[in-house]
Amino acid sequence: MKLIRNILLCLWAACIALAGQAQAGEDFITLASTTSTQASGFFDYYLPLFQRRTGIEVRVVAVGTGQALKIGENGDADVLLVHDRIGELQFIRQGYGIDRREVMYNDFVVVGPEKDAARIDKMKNAVTALQKIAGSGASFISRGDDSGTNRLERRLWREAGIDPADAQGTWYKEAGAGMGAVLNMTAASGDAYTISDRATWLAFQNKADLVLLVQGDPRLFNQYSLMLVNPEKHPHVKKQQALLFMDWMTSTQGQQAIAGFQMAGQTLFKPNARKQ
């Protein structure tokens, strides 16, 4: 019986250890955000600034905007930093989030192979560019993961009067993956186009012969907003610390720090919070 007793003792000790770890309540909040803010290295630069100031650690779970909203809906995060205005307003309307604040923006870009079979280089109209890609025989790789970028892309196709679902698996490929993975696929395919947020694109290290082709269409504007997960729906939400973070990010100092994050001489996110 000794063996069994020892085994049970071990299990008991492990349970205690696990529980103890869960109890160790350091000062932190959980932020559900998008892949672009993480993959570009922005959080690695930005969050320590806030932590030094307040002692509050921000733990980031970086997923697509669709999944981030779902995490907020379930109450598994305290704050969201996402980029899909329509989805955000719906999130607020449904009562899952409150206090939406626009904090920064950048833009989306259409990238593709240098040889540019669809001839869209320097076009100013993203919708026309997509129409040309669709008619060119080149392929388009879509995020297909219900992220903010994916939602924008689907809106553009709708406006272009093209239903890419018809071309599923031929020239239109849904990757169901994050921005970086899709850029890897696009770079490897040699003849494919995709839409990326500028931050991920600039920070991406495996561009191969991919180049930036279309930018500057107002439709490619990319707004990031903060939202607090509604503490009335989820009482465990760390409202006080989360508000401190939101206040700091929208403060003059927090905004300046956003503008200070540069890569290859370019500002990746431009601050645009309204004065509190």
Added chain:
Amino acid sequence: MQGLGGVLQTAVQMMLELDDSLLEIIVLSLRVSLTATVLAAVSGFLLGAVLAVWRFPGRGSILVLLNALMGLPPVVVGLMVYLLLSRAGPLGNLGLLFSESAMIIAQWLLVTPLIAALTQQIVADLMLEYREQLLSLGTSRWTMLQTLLWEGRFSLLTVMLAGFGRAISEVGAVLIVGGNIMHHTRVMTTAIALETSKGNLTIALALGMVLIALACLVNAAVAFSKAYAERAYG
């Protein structure tokens, strides 16, 4: 991306420098996967041995199920644990989602069927060998179970290694329930996935090599202690 030589060089450089952030990721990976494997060994050894020693209705179906679960995709386990630990789920008030504990729970569930199924086979084989002897001594089933587990200890160690291999190498489950949070739930495999998504293929592959080196170290340590123990008690 650089060629394989460049990757190897980066990997060696990483291991030699061993900066804090890499060390942190390595320590966390080992802590999570070793804890999960030890827990899974406890539950898997017991479950496997019980299935080998006792005969009861439904036993055959459980065995088939266990063998099938050996191929359970990590991402499915991750999803189940996610739904369980989410604030909206039944265990939500524990607040364990996106924590080290959540990753341990997921890997424990992932590895237990593997260990149980292999243990069942080992104990069943030993049972064939020792059954008459044990019965003639009038041993109870419980004592039989303990004796056989002890007799199979060296094979069971290899089973644990297989379990550890499954735990340390999976990314689907830890990514979902851990969230790949820097300094908290970022392990080797999720770090590799992140570097890949940044397009840092060289660093990603170098991290992969560090992971292989780690697995070699653990396996070598076990092989060494096994050889030692076999000489001492074998």
